[in-house]
Amino acid sequence: MEHYFTNNEDLKSEIRYIKYNYGDTSLTLASDNGVFAKDKIDYGSKFLIETFLKTSLIKKGDFLDLGCGYGFIGLTLKKMLDVNMTMVDVNKRAIHLTKMNLKSNNLVATVYLSDGFTNITDNFDVIITNPPIRVGKDILLRLLLDSVSHLKDKGELWFVIRKDQGAKSVMKILAEKYTCAVVAKSKGFYIIKVTN
Numbered sequence: 001m002e003h004y005f006t007n008n009e010d011l012k013s014e015i016r017y018i019k020y021n022y023g024d025t026s027l028t029l030a031s032d033n034g035v036f037a038k039d040k041i042d043y044g045s046k047f048l049i050e051t052f053l054k055t056s057l058i059k060k061g062d063f064l065d066l067g068c069g070y071g072f073i074g075l076t077l078k079k080m081l082d083v084n085m086t087m088v089d090v091n092k093r094a095i096h097l098t099k100m101n102l103k104s105n106n107l108v109a110t111v112y113l114s115d116g117f118t119n120i121t122d123n124f125d126v127i128i129t130n131p132p133i134r135v136g137k138d139i140l141l142r143l144l145l146d147s148v149s150h151l152k153d154k155g156e157l158w159f160v161i162r163k164d165q166g167a168k169s170v171m172k173i174l175a176e177k178y179t180c181a182v183v184a185k186s187k188g189f190y191i192i193k194v195t196n
């Protein structure tokens with residue numbers, strides 16, 4: 001079975017455009033077959049960045065959007081905050097779309113292909129992610145634990161996960177080593193902040 005995170009070179013391209021408005025900010029994003037939330041921005045991703053923008057005290061520095069898809073999270077934060085944004089994904093089509101979307105929205109970020117942290121050497125003030133769930137719990141936990149070890153001093157990992165996707169058990173494991181808090185809840189989605 002093909003998942004949105006696999007690289008299927010044969011998948012037909014059918015670009016479509018998605019609009020997002022938040023306050024005075026407006027973005028138009030190209031999306032395509034083979035990427036997550038291809039027709040509509042995901043509710044969890046929206047809830048994540050809107051909670052982050054309302055709550056986090058970190059408004060500048062080095063940010064990583066891990067598993068950027070077509071770029072919704074990183075582009076929105078880059079547009080609203082004066083940050084150095086890095087965006088990575090394992091999906092080649094997602095990387096291509098993110099680069100296109102940065103250009104069309106006149107934004108600049110560092111974008112590259114990476115399977116988890118394989119190609120990432122830097123540390124970050126904020127790592128933000130709507131993580132892949134279908135990869136399974138072991139890979140999900142590896143991505144989250146590796147994220148915490150790529151935080152700078154006083155850095156923050158922010159992620160969204162649904163209650164029925166195992167939010168509580170994931171939090172329990174992270175909380176064994178790190179400070180972990182549920183910052184907000186809505187419609188079964190939990191926004192979780194982790195600090196080391």
Ligand SMILES: C[S@@+](CC[C@H](N)C(=O)[O-])C[C@H]1O[C@@H](n2cnc3c(N)ncnc32)[C@H](O)[C@@H]1O
Nearest residue numbers: 005036045067068069089090091115116130132
């Ligand atoms: C739930 S989607 C979120 C996409 C996008 N951030 C958004 O909010 O619409 C998770 C993303 O993680 C990517 N992904 C899956 N496994 C990955 C891995 N090992 N390393 C990096 N990215 C991965 C997928 O390709 C997908 O784009």
